[in-house]
Amino acid sequence: MTRSPRTAVYDFSDRVAVVTGANAGIGAAIRTRLQQAGATVCNWDLAVDPSDPEATQVDVSDRSAVERAAQAVQDRHGRLDFVVNNAGFSGSTVSLEAFDPTEWARIISVNLLGVFHVCHTVVPLMRRAESGRIVNIASLAGKEGTPNSSAYSASKAGVIALTKSLGKELAETGILVNAIAPAAVRTSLLDQMTPQHVQTMIDKSPMKRLGEPQEVAELVAWLCSDSCTFSTGAVFDLSGGRATY
Numbered sequence: 369m370t371r372s373p374r375t376a377v378y379d380f381s382d383r384v385a386v387v388t389g390a391n392a393g394i395g396a397a398i399r400t401r402l403q404q405a406g407a408t409v410c411n412w413d414l415a416v417d418p419s420d421p422e423a424t425q426v427d428v429s430d431r432s433a434v435e436r437a438a439q440a441v442q443d444r445h446g447r448l449d450f451v452v453n454n455a456g457f458s459g460s461t462v463s464l465e466a467f468d469p470t471e472w473a474r475i476i477s478v479n480l481l482g483v484f485h486v487c488h489t490v491v492p493l494m495r496r497a498e499s500g501r502i503v504n505i506a507s508l509a510g511k512e513g514t515p516n517s518s519a520y521s522a523s524k525a526g527v528i529a530l531t532k533s534l535g536k537e538l539a540e541t542g543i544l545v546n547a548i549a550p551a552a553v554r555t556s557l558l559d560q561m562t563p564q565h566v567q568t569m570i571d572k573s574p575m576k577r578l579g580e581p582q583e584v585a586e587l588v589a590w591l592c593s594d595s596c597t598f599s600t601g602a603v604f605d606l607s608g609g610r611a612t613y
Contacts (some may be wrong), residue, residue: 375586378593381406386438386444387411388486390426390457393555394505397581404430405439405589410441413455428482429474433490438489447497449510450462450567450592451490453483454505456523461561464518472519479523483530483596491534491543500543505532508607516565524549528603533603544600546591552605553579572595575608 385402389395390411399409409422412434416423424437441448456479459471483504494500508516510524531547538545552558552569558578570578587604590596605611 376590376593376595378405378589378595379499380450383407383449383536383592384410384441384447385450385452386410386412386441386448386486386490387452387454388426388482391415393557394550394553394584395452396452396580397585398454398515400584401582401589402450402592407450408445410437412437426479426485428453429477431485434482434489438486438493442493448490448493449497449499450501450503451486452503452505452588452592453486453527456505458517458520458557458561461516461565463516467519475519476523477522480526480530483527487530487534487545488581491518491538494543495541497514498542500611501596502534502543503591504545504547504605506531506547506549508549508605508611511603511611514569530602532601539600544591544596546596546599547603548584548587548591549603549605549607549611550584550611551577551610553581553584555581573608577608579606579608581590 380402385407387395387399387409390399401479402409411423412426414427416425424432426437427436459475475574487502504527506527506550507524509521513521528547531545535545551573558566584606587606
């Protein structure tokens with residue numbers, strides 16, 4: 369007999385969240401999960417639906433764009449409770465010596481500097497409220513270093529270190545900062561990689577499968593909830609048993 373899954377129930381009915389890169393994939397699943405719990409979710413993405421009042425076109429590597437978007441959230445809602453730094457891209461799957469330096473720098477700019485710009489902008493707002501949750505979507509690549517993915521691996525390693533540092537800085541402020549390090553998740557991001565590269569990641573998983581966006585979203589919901597109270601500066605693996613440390 370197959371048992372139907374029972375997920376946790378949260379009440380975010382008075383909370384306002386920002387999810388970067390929430391148009392598709394993991395970001396869309398996170399947005400949907402937080403909305404299901406009652407949160408108002410603002411989507412910061414490069415391409416947005418102009419009819420969506422909570423969607424803002426934002427390039428997270430553009431500091432001024434991030435600042436304008438944050439001020440708009442503050443003006444519209446008067447608060448900002450959760451921030452999920454999800455926006456990013458993997459780039460080419462090539463050796464470091466074959467990497468286009470311009471593309472390498474762009475990956476770092478979006479995946480790492482983008483997280484810095486968002487955190488640097490929203491932390492003062494959360495400090496004034498003496499509460500907040502920041503969840504950074506890192507990657508197992510940032511812990512292990514994926515061959516032929518040096519820029520992505522380096523950027524996600526930076527996100528992990530930033531999370532640990534900022535979590536310690538804010539430990540007594542009521543703001544919790546944590547990261548999630550997924551292994552390969554079934555999204556369009558995998559389309560940027562060769563089939564052989566994706567299969568290699570699957571083969572490394574003891575569960576022998578990809579993760580699902582909804583599985584990431586469930587962990588984000590817990591990290592944003594009042595059930596999470598004593599975790600900050602932490603990195604939560606979501607790897608199907610692949611992670612070794």
